[in-house]
Amino acid sequence: AQSVSQHNHHVILSEAASLELGCNYSYGGTVNLFWYVQYPGQHLQLLLKYFSGDPLVKGIKGFEAEFIKSKFSFNLRKPSVQWSDTAEYFCAVIVTGRRALTFGSGTRLQVQP
């Protein structure tokens, strides 16, 4: 069965710092990859996704992620974070032909003004 690992559980950054959140998955076949974000008191929202093609994908609010197949990784990046980026970030995968998203354990990002 597939699994997703997010190694950073809690990250604290100052505004304008660069962000990179790690995500690794384990599955030998084809997967689609996602990052979801949950702002305080709100629901999960899609940040960006990768299906195929250019492994560098851009999402909303200046976020991007790079799929590195050889490393089974899909790390999330942002060059300069803002206080409003304070949220929990979830990496997720879905196996081709399946319905179920498999989520990582999440990374709580706290941006200090």
Next chain:
Amino acid sequence: EPEVTQTPSHQVTQMGQEVILRCVPISNHLYFYWYRQILGQKVEFLVSFYNNEISEKSEIFDDQFSVERPDGSNFTLKIRSTKLEDSAMYFCASTWTGGNTGELFFGEGSRLTVL
């Protein structure tokens, strides 16, 4: 902007009681899901539902759980006899496409506390 709504936002129940969590998916969506998140743990898939039947379920979704779309708008999750370990946040989600696009639209969740 259309959104998925869930009720109740928080329910406290005694062990052994039946609980029904309700969801109103986005109106033109065809695929519906329940996920749950036990405090401090991962968001876990429970079940997906399409065309009035379960299309996929996880091992968590045992005989204690059932789902229903009773009236074409609501999508419910029933837990027949709650256990302490059912305490979690339950998220409903929907999407209009059945492909594995993963673009799920989530509700804000229903927090279930079993005492």
